[in-house]
Amino acid sequence: MVERTPILNFVTHLVLFIGFMLAVAPFVIVAIAASHNLKEVNDVPMPLLPGGDFWANIKTAWITAGLGPKLLNSFIFAAGVAAGKVIISALTAFSIVYFRYPGRTLIFWLIFITLMLPLEVRIVPTYAVAANVLSPYQAILDVTGLSWLIEKISGVQVSLSLGLLNSYTGLILPLIATATGTFLYRQFFLTVPDELTEAARMDGAGALRFFIDILLPLSRTNMAALGTIMFLWAWNQYLWPLLVTTDPAHATAVTELKQLIPNVGGIPEWNIAMAGTLIVMLPPLVVVVAMQRWFVRGLIATEK
């Protein structure tokens, strides 16, 4: 039941307003700090009204941290991860929902188990693999004694190596696998009526045609949702890009922010650091605003 009394209205709005202030306060402080010069930002207490050096600080931050190419890196990285996740999870869910093959349940549970192994848990082995994609095979050869055998016979020492450090592939690939996305799609595919699948079969659509012509268009809003969430998630990744990009030229904007953070004993340029933060926050914001229209449309006009 929805109650509407003036008092209740006031209270709900008050609660809403307090929540909003709590959420937005850190952002406001960042924005204010970014608009003062070095002296003002280090005043105690910090001024609570915006200063006049906003654009100058933005410019300094942009140049100092070399944010132009870093933002591009970040964008390619986050878009790559989001696209990869959307595609991979759609494909895996398609396979799990629409095909009956031996080992299907096993595969389903294997995917499920990866939920318990987030990147942070398996970061060392993942790094080892990224450093040399072929290291697992090398290990197999070594353990089985095959490499010893080959060395004895041919005199060639086997050392397989293919590094992915400092490359977009290395940044993106290990983050693409996603159980969450697979489950999201699985749930959606299960709601697609069987009759639709059968109608497509009668219309001569094979599995791939059905996937491309029927399932993908129907899951547009799902893709938008998953893509946006994953874009944000990837954009904010810190640990993995930090490990994989030893060369600053390949670093992402988020990891490069640390360039702007004052060192101990250095000049406390918090205004510049905050300006840089603002710049790095902007692209995800744009993505969310752009994709929001999709969510809303998807929610209102549910296609039957």
Added chain:
Amino acid sequence: MATVDLKDAKKVYSSGVEAVKGVSIAIPDKELCVLVGPSGCGKSTLLRMIAGLETISSGTVAIDGKIVNAVGPAERDIAMVFQNYALYPHMKVYDNMAYGLRNRGTPKDEIDSRVRSTAKVLELSALLDRRPRELSGGQRQRVAMGRAIVRNPKVFLFDEPLSNLDAKLRGQMRVEIKNLQRTLGVTSIYVTHDQLEAMTLADILVVMNAGLVEQIGAPLDIYEAPASTFVASFIGAPPMNLLALTGGLSGPTLADGTAIGFAPADTKAATLGFRPEDADVTFNAKAPSGALVLPATVEAVEPVGAESFLHCAAGGVRIVMRVAGRAAARPGDQLRVVARAEKLHWFDKTGKRVG
């Protein structure tokens, strides 16, 4: 264009349910065959076996003389109209109809002309740019029909296509489907549990019960000579009145002990039946000889306009009589139901017709 032949077709689902227990039907070219039966009797399963959407556990399905057990649904050259229409929600009406043709590699201009001419026949021309959710139920139904017709298949399959429409629209579409089927001359199989639809549409009527065929024949033949008590009570509205017989000393009697007064058509007869319109209702005490005469008490009168139904207690059971126009009887009236012997149906203990 095509005949459809089922030979002892069976379907056992992996769960162990035996949904179709050996069905043989031969459908001649250009005819409309209606499968009718109560819910869960296996009609949809049988239709889906013909469509190729379910595997056939044993027996054969042949289309145009060719056994298609191992042929995929797309290659059987059949089209199906689903109960919930199953239109592609994201495609316009035009694309819904064109999709099957595109998958078959039909040239673009031919697709266009076929879609447009089919749309014209079904009065969909103005709706080609709409999406399914912008259509009414009846219009969606037409699009589903159009999608089947445009492919020009050998066989049409319909699974309760009208059950989501209101009564009036259902009546209209029924006539329309029959006309279309006749003009196009496409062999069709139509599943319904509505006996009126079954009677009016069918060239061949197949009455199913619990996975088996009870009777196959022309609708009126089945109506006039139902092969079993099941068919007798399923076909016809209101259904046939059935009265169980017990053998008394002086001939068979009804449940309440009334002697029927003459010998049944067959000595094995255990049930007698007559259609509600096949007996006369009279207040006259004098009864003609050689007829079943039942004293009856009117319990309810249902006037429907052109005719009235009298629900009466007679012979220990409840029977329904159909009388023309306004009924003179009132609830509580005592009257006589007189059914001439040649209008009676006789069934044995297992429910099979014996005369």
